[in-house]
Amino acid sequence: MEYVVTGARLIDGTGAAAITDAALHVRDGKIAWAGAASALPDDAKGVQKIDAAGKTIIPGLIDAHLHICWNGRESVLELVKRERDLIVLESVNIAKRILATGTTTVRDVGGHNYVEMHLRQAINAGHVPGPRMRVSGKVLCMTGGHGYFIAREADGPDEMRKAAREQIKMGADTIKMMATGGAATPGQDVMASQLTVEEMKAAVDAAHAMGRTAAAHCHGTGGIKNSILAGMDSIEHGTFLDEETADMMVERGTAFVPTIGVANPDLNDIPDNAQSELKRLQPILANVNVAMRKSVELARRKGVFIGSGSDAGGNPLSPHKYNMAREMEFLVEFGVPEMEALVIATRNNAKVLRWDKELGTLEAGKFADFVILDANPLENISNVRKVSSVYKGGQKVVDQGIVL
């Protein structure tokens, strides 16, 4: 399979200026060449052309933090009681919808009894359409800790080491740990630290020894600090980041993965069954949102490496709907330029997932994962919602909103 997409504006995800009249040469699922049409190499000249005049090409979006087994319409506490088959079938549908919005890669950081790993297998085998996946398996939390209803509970360094190794044995790419309380677990304080430095360090070391990464759910500053000291690769949410922790992250190269959309539910789209949960969560989320904005501003000022995740599925107010478009819209609202928001959602997230050798930018040698948009996202970031088609590994997988 070989073709050249012509006539479009190209944003390659590296942060380089857009090329107005570009050509993208795809061969055997990979990018053979990308650049200005006027410089198209000779070997691409006789190849089949796909006309994309007036459109914009961006790299496939990457969501560094979501929950593909959970629909974001009902509380996970309720969903865990559901028949496993039903959760499997719904996650297949969620995977399809994620792809339709131009997200070609995701990292799941808390699934359901390894359903997400089997979903990944099914996607990779071509049984069902869906994004490329990195997975954490079960989250690790202290006994009764945040998300205990989907977690492998563990106390003490020895148990944490074993719990991490269990996830790796099942196929985990990253180990997800709960360093503070969370909003989705009723009765918890998001500021309170949970797993200790010693506990997390044991699991982080086990992950690193096996070539895996470690990611920590953190809201309160104490938990952020504990996670950095434990050697974590990424701080998820990172709500109450402060000067000291931001400096520590820069020094150690710890990535920051804010999740803004989940703290900003679309109030016109709350299912009836979630109204009581909305009442319970609204004051917590409002507080989180104000702090998140400050953290993003602080992280950019300090030069912390920034990724981005939607946390879709995490609570009944976070459906899988234009997940990464929403994140980028909020980033721009927080003062991030459009180009930088796109780089965060593509190149930076590929780095967070340790997949940047093959994904994240439209450069020769990488997978041909790209989205053709009907309008220019540099003019208005919401134009990332105007998906014309999506390609994964050079194959068209979405056409005019229809998953093929």
Ligand SMILES: [Zn+2]
């Ligand atoms: Zn989450």
